[in-house]
Each structure stands twice: as C-alpha cells, then as structure tokens.
Amino acid sequence: MQENMEHLIELPQDRTQERLHVALAYFVDYMERPRDASEVLKDRQQAVPVEMLPMLL
Template sequence: MQENMEYLIELPQDRAQERLYAALGYFVDFMERPREASEVLKDKQRSVPAEMLPMLF
C-alpha cells in the first residue's frame, strides 16, 4: 500500500447531506468490524425501510 495517499474530500454545504455522510461513515465502520459467530447466527433478512428506497435507486 502507498503510505502517502492523499484524499480530497469536499465537505457538504447542506446540513442534511452532512448528516447523511456521517451516517454512511458510521455504517461503513460497523460493516467492516469483525463479527462474532453468535452475531452471524442471529442474522435475519429484513426489508429495507421505505424511506431508504430513494437512496438505493
């Protein structure tokens, strides 16, 4: 991996967009953490909430 990688991130001007970016960051951190076997066994498929559909499509 390159040690001196620079990323250009434009901060959102809109408050709602800022909250969305923060939520996505927390979600990515949550998804990348190692999971215990007991957590995996409890997983159940769930439908996406209707308010999230515009973000997916």
C-alpha cells in the same frame, strides 16, 4: 512532490448532506467491524429466487 496538496474530499456545506455523510460513515464502520461467533452462527444460507438466476439455455 507538490507542496500545496488539494483536498480530495469536499466537506458538505448543507446540513442534510452532512447528516447523510455521518450516517454513511457509521454504516461503513458497522459493515467492516469483525463479527462475533453468535452473529456468524445466525447466518443461514438461502436459496436464490429463480428470477435472479441468469438464463442457462
């Protein structure tokens, strides 16, 4: 095994990039959290617009 492991993720040096990474981490945490029953019941299936369907002919 290699004793001196390199970092795979470089920390941002720019303040704007740092804020972007924090916002992205928050969004990912939000999307991966378990949803409660009231949120699941609010989900409704919707038809896909015809423009998004591939041509079948």
